[in-house]
Amino acid sequence: MLGLTGPPGAGKSTLVDQLAKLYRKQDRTVGIIAVDPTSPYTGGAILGDRIRMQDHFADPGIYIRSMATRGSLGGLARTTADVTSVLDASGRDVVLIETVGVGQDEVDIVRLADITVVILVPGMGDDVQTIKAGIMEIADIFVINKSDRDGAERVEREIRALQSLAMRNDGWTPPIVKTVASEGTGIKELAEAIEGYESYLQEENRALKKSVENWQERLIEMLRDAMLEKARAQLGDGRMKQMAAEIAEHKRDPYSLVEEIAKASQ
Numbered sequence: 001m002l003g004l005t006g007p008p009g010a011g012k013s014t015l016v017d018q019l020a021k022l023y024r025k026q027d028r029t030v031g032i033i034a035v036d037p038t039s040p041y042t043g044g045a046i047l048g049d050r051i052r053m054q055d056h057f058a059d060p061g062i063y064i065r066s067m068a069t070r071g072s073l074g075g076l077a078r079t080t081a082d083v084t085s086v087l088d089a090s091g092r093d094v095v096l097i098e099t100v101g102v103g104q105d106e107v108d109i110v111r112l113a114d115i116t117v118v119i120l121v122p123g124m125g126d127d128v129q130t131i132k133a134g135i136m137e138i139a140d141i142f143v144i145n146k147s148d149r150d151g152a153e154r155v156e157r158e159i160r161a162l163q164s165l166a167m168r169n170d171g172w173t174p175p176i177v178k179t180v181a182s183e184g185t186g187i188k189e190l191a192e193a194i195e196g197y198e199s200y201l202q203e204e205n206r207a208l209k210k211s212v213e214n215w216q217e218r219l220i221e222m223l224r225d226a227m228l229e230k231a232r233a234q235l236g237d238g239r240m241k242q243m244a245a246e247i248a249e250h251k252r253d254p255y256s257l258v259e260e261i262a263k264a265s266q
């Protein structure tokens, strides 16, 4: 499962499209999950995605599903995880997830992927800072798309500089691949880089270790949700309000109350 993320308009969909074509040529089946951004200025591009994706609609070897981030805070990562599991289980050879790398939600989705490709473009200006903050650490492979534009070398230097500051604890140095997705340039190199990381993951059981780590995080989230739901169901709205009032009026302290509830809902 491959996650692709990057700023709005970086060419993620174009890259996904090119990769899907390449994998289909290798006779591998492909599942694509495009997570629609809530961001208003990318609205037009989504329509563009759909139109481009229609090329594939006649091909039963490709399954495309898009999901909206709007109004599903937090729940999205879970929904995406479920869809991804279904795709995995249905025996898709490759599953590609496209998200805009802007918020925590997107970072969470990307965490579900076995391999994460972070897409940057020349001339992002301040956006680079935003991307650096959240997404840089989770990149297994960097793509500098729109390398037909000026400044690709500079982005590469910036990535290298950041890499020299922070060593990954697994010892992997994410390769940097330059692409012009709209022309199909560098796609083969990207696929090779993906394969390279896949082989690396196979060594010393790294893939399993990574998967255990991911599941550990996801189990905690699922457990938290399940326990919260249980406690809520037991308490009901009325009791909750009553307790809040007791705390506000200094009749009870919140810590002992929470402990009581936790015990009661066991």
Ligand SMILES: Nc1nc2c(ncn2[C@@H]2O[C@H](COP(=O)(O)OP(=O)(O)OP(=O)(O)O)[C@@H](O)[C@H]2O)c(=O)[nH]1
Pocket: 007, 008, 009, 010, 011, 012, 013, 014, 015, 037, 042, 045, 046, 048, 049, 100, 145, 146, 147, 148, 149, 179, 180, 181, 182, 183
């Ligand atoms: N010059 C140039 N344009 C590109 C390249 N790759 C994609 N584009 C164009 O950039 C625009 C945005 O591409 P998309 O693939 O929709 O980008 P995206 O990252 O999926 O966009 P959002 O999903 O809206 O965040 C389109 O007009 C593409 O044709 C490239 O390598 N060079």
Ligand SMILES: [Mg+2]
Pocket: 012, 013, 014, 045, 046, 049, 098
């Ligand atoms: Mg897109």
